[in-house]
Amino acid sequence: LRFRFATPAVSHGAGDNYALTIKPDHSMGAAHNQGHQTAARGLRELYRHLGLIDETGETLELTPLGSQAASYADVRLDxxxxxxxxxxxxxxxxxxxxxxxxxxxxxxxxxxxxxxxxxxxxxxxxxxxxxxxxxxxxxxxxxxxxxxxxxxxxxxxxxxxxxxxxxxxxxxxxxxxxxxxxxxxxxxxxxxxxxxxxxxxxxxxxxxxxxxxxxKRNPRKVTTDTIGQAGTGEESEPAPPPDLDPEKMAAAIAARADRVKRHNLIVKALAGKLVEAGCELYEDPFDILAPHDDRAILVEVKTLDGSEPDERDRVRDALSQILYYEAFVTEPLVGGRDIVRVACFEHRPSDDHIGFLENQGIETVWKDGEEFTSKAGTPDWL
Known part of the structure; x- marks a missing residue:
C-alpha cells in the first residue's frame, strides 16, 4: 500500500494547522483502491486514538502532537x-x-x-x-x-x-x-x-x-538500611564513552561512581521520609515503590550534572521508566491502589521539564537540603 500526505496551502486561522489528506495510489485498479480505502480508514482511526488528528471539523486537522509526529517522517528512529x-x-x-x-x-x-x-x-x-x-x-x-x-x-x-x-x-x-x-x-x-x-x-x-x-531483577521488600545499595541506578546513569584514553576513562569511571553514590544517598533519604509517612518499601527494577493505604508511590531518582543535555536525558529516562514500570512491574505489589508517579531529581530541573512531566501525570520533586520539595511545596504523600 502506498500513501502520501497532501498539504494544501496553510490556513491562516488559529494554530495554522495543515489539513491532512490521505490519497491512495490509483495506478493499481479499483479492487486495490478498495483495499487502500479500508487501510486509510484504519490509519485514520489509529491517528485519532493517538491524538494526532482532529476530526471534529469538515476536514482532518493535524494536532500539535500530529505535527510533531509528521516531523519524524523518513528520520531514523532515535x-x-x-x-x-x-x-x-x-x-x-x-x-x-x-x-x-x-x-x-x-x-x-x-x-x-x-x-x-x-x-x-x-x-x-x-x-x-x-x-x-x-x-x-x-x-x-x-x-x-x-x-x-x-x-x-x-x-x-x-x-x-x-x-x-x-x-x-x-x-x-x-x-x-x-x-x-x-x-x-x-x-x-x-x-x-x-x-x-x-x-x-x-x-x-x-x-x-x-x-x-x-x-536478577525481581522486586523485593527493603528497609531504609538495605535500599539503594551500590549498583542501584547504574543502568540509567550515563556510562563513560569507550573511546577515551586511559586517563580520561579512569576519570569518567570515577565520576560515574560518584554519581551512583549520590543517586543512592538520595534514594535512602527519600525512603526514610516515606517510612516516616507510614509506607512500606520495595525496590528493583524501580528505585522506590512505597505502598500505603489506598495509593502507592512509584519513584525514579535522577542525579544531574547541571548541563541542559544531561537534564534532558535524565527527564527522558525518568519518563520512560516510570510509565513502563507502572504498566506491568508494579501490579502484584500495588493491587488496587492508585499509583502516584514521582520523578525525583538531585536539584530543581527547569520549569519546562517540570511542566512536561506534569502533562504526563508525573509529579516532580527535588532535594532541598535535608528535605524534599516540589513546585507546590512539600508533597502531600510525605
Missing amino acids: DDQRTFWRTALTNMTHDGDGATSHPYQVLLRLVARRPGITRAKCALALEAKNDSPEELDRIAELSDLEEDQIRHQIGVSQSNWNNAKKMLPRFAEQLGDVIKTGQSFKLAQTPGHVAPTRDKSVAASSEDEEKKTRA
Whole structure:
C-alpha cells in the first residue's frame, strides 16, 4: 500500500494547522483502491486514538502532537522518537461501555501476565473495557482459548480481529518494550534497550540475555538500611564513552561512581521520609515503590550534572521508566491502589521539564537540603 500526505496551502486561522489528506495510489485498479480505502480508514482511526488528528471539523486537522509526529517522517528512529511514541501510545485511550482503557498499557500488562503470548492474541488489549485488575483477569483468561473461540466469545469478525492484532504489538516490538521470538512475545527488561530483530539467532541470544537479567531483577521488600545499595541506578546513569584514553576513562569511571553514590544517598533519604509517612518499601527494577493505604508511590531518582543535555536525558529516562514500570512491574505489589508517579531529581530541573512531566501525570520533586520539595511545596504523600 502506498500513501502520501497532501498539504494544501496553510490556513491562516488559529494554530495554522495543515489539513491532512490521505490519497491512495490509483495506478493499481479499483479492487486495490478498495483495499487502500479500508487501510486509510484504519490509519485514520489509529491517528485519532493517538491524538494526532482532529476530526471534529469538515476536514482532518493535524494536532500539535500530529505535527510533531509528521516531523519524524523518513528520520531514523532515535531515543527522542522512542520517548515521543512511547508517551503517545501510553496515553492512547479507547472508550467502551461508558469507561476508558489505555490499550498499550493493557498490552504490556497482558504480556507480563502471559509470557509467550502470541502476537495475534495481543489483540485482546483492545477488548479491555477499562484498566482494572478484574478486566485484565478477564482478557488474560480469554487469551488461554483458541483464536476462533476468542472471536466467538467477544463477537468480532475475522477481518476486525486481523486488523486489531497488527498495530500495537508491532509498536511494542519497535520500541523495544517486548522481545519477539517467532510469533511469541515476552516483556523486555527495560524499555528501548532490546533492539527488535527478525534474525532468529540474534533473537535467541537476546532472549537468553533477557532471562539472565530478569532472574536478577525481581522486586523485593527493603528497609531504609538495605535500599539503594551500590549498583542501584547504574543502568540509567550515563556510562563513560569507550573511546577515551586511559586517563580520561579512569576519570569518567570515577565520576560515574560518584554519581551512583549520590543517586543512592538520595534514594535512602527519600525512603526514610516515606517510612516516616507510614509506607512500606520495595525496590528493583524501580528505585522506590512505597505502598500505603489506598495509593502507592512509584519513584525514579535522577542525579544531574547541571548541563541542559544531561537534564534532558535524565527527564527522558525518568519518563520512560516510570510509565513502563507502572504498566506491568508494579501490579502484584500495588493491587488496587492508585499509583502516584514521582520523578525525583538531585536539584530543581527547569520549569519546562517540570511542566512536561506534569502533562504526563508525573509529579516532580527535588532535594532541598535535608528535605524534599516540589513546585507546590512539600508533597502531600510525605
